Amino acid sequence: MDWIEFPSLGRRDLRDLRLTIDGAFREFTRAYGPTLERAFEPLEDFLVWLEHLLIESPWPLVLIGIVGIVFLLSRNVRIAAGATLALLAIGYFGMWEDTMRTIAVVTVCTMVAVIIGIPIGIAMARSDRMQGIINPILDLMQTMPSFVYLIPVVMIFGLGKVPGVIAVVVYAIPPMIRLTNLGIRLVDPAVLEAADAFGSSSFQKLSKVQLPLALPTIMAGINQCIMMSLAMVVVASMIGVKGLGQPVLQAINNQYFTMGVMNGLAIVAIAIIFDRATQAYGKRLQKHSEVIHG
């Protein structure tokens, strides 16, 4: 009854396979780890600088700064007032510093995602083949449990801020790329034809027609990216990213119910602030693209 057994690789072969791959990767880590670490140093410096700026500056200034940005994006007094109240409450319950750390990490992650994601999205929109190659990679990034890709990242960079940022960006960048691609592909072909008829070069077409018209969709991508970065904060805290994630992790380990809830709510509060501000901005961008009168 041999055929009833699944024809699987022998236990020893399997172990050898794992050892070979792990060994090769470890070797790669030893050879290139320091180089890679050095390459990411500017990013780390920037993150540290931003963190310091937010934490060391007098809190009223920081509060005014954040609420100011929220207001500029949303042009909505209610959203700005809500942001003020939420931040005051966060400070009152002693979570100011952790919140600032989290905001710094999310800001840096979003910036990295925008800088990398938009060009990839553009490349995808311009060629179907590119789309065919990148789409499955994005599927992989979105469905692969985040702990799995934390392993190689930690092996290369150890614990700390940079591996945290990388892990968050890997998780949060797919919607950025997908929505950039979608936004450009949805631009009305008639408008593109007009741009062609006037002799636009392909760069002029991109910068004067496609990107501006795709901007509301790209904004939705940035919004999604911020939301997903915030969702990753707790996981990132497991590899040493400081911020609101760490007290949550501590609360899980020690069953501190109140501590968990309070820090969780702080994450929710900044998520809502960012979400409303960026959505309102996206809507404002869309104002002129809607309803064409006949």
Added chain:
Amino acid sequence: MADAALANGASEEERVAHGVEIRNLYKIFGPNGAEMVEKVKGGMSKTELNEKHNHVLGLNDINISMPGGQIQVVMGLSGSGKSTLIRHINRLIDPTAGEVLYGDQDVCAMNAKELREFRRHKTAMVFQKFALLPHRTVIENTVYGLEIQGVNRRTARKAAARWIARVGLEGFEDHYPNQLSGGMQQRVGLARALTNDADILLMDEAFSALDPLIRVDMQSVLLDLQAELRKTIVFITHDLDEALRLGDRIAILRDGAVIQQGTGQEIVLRPADEYISNFVQEVNRARVIFVDTIMDRGEIVEGAPELRQRMLLEDAAKLFAETGQDRANVLDKTGRPIGSVSLQSTISAMVTPNTH
């Protein structure tokens, strides 16, 4: 600045816009279009090509000589290939075979850079669905062509503002397209095309999406402008009345082939086949046919009332009714009599013949 603009205007009048010459143009949609050209030249029909080889015959041996500084109308029903044809003039669509000549340049042989320059400086296009940039205001839309050419912002805006005023949109410079009505949006489309100051103006069913009254209004705007600018205008339409009103010359397209071309007078009086005479039947001939088209050349009657060249049969009928005479002389532009029309011939030309 103003002097420069004036000088420009003056030289524009002297310069005659180049015409466009379309020669043996074929367009066959499908993977092996080039191979199919020979079959079509051998006489294969559109249906046969579609059924046997799964290729669509878009344009079939088009030869049109579009005169410089005049309005060439291309008329046909939907699916006749007229929109495909106009897109060959600025090569938004690549031909399968044939030539499109502008002066001594073959548009079909240009490389990407030459083509871009050609589109920037020699052609401008107005679209059926306006195709304005929704994120730009009226003036920002209007400067688009110049902006692409790299003209500096102030000069471009000045030119744009002039054309916006010329099409009657003064005061709307900072509105967005979605705040305007269809007719106003197409005025922006027209201003955008005119600001480019190109020889060739391509108008793809430019007024078809507008209400009938606004459409007539826009036709008048175009004729007024053309009297002054003398551009080579290629105007696509499915409406014979529009074709007759605007066209110095008309080409009628059916199933991708030209079935008749000539002046409006020729088409109304001598339709080439039943298809065209069916079209022509609906036309109010009294308002289309000129007296000089039907006059007896050289036959001048002493003391008869006078009509001018390019007057319509309707005017002649009015004159006959008012004077009670049955013959009138036709004068040319200088006021010299060149022939005469009779009441009899006027009436018979106004009545649609029953047989083709």
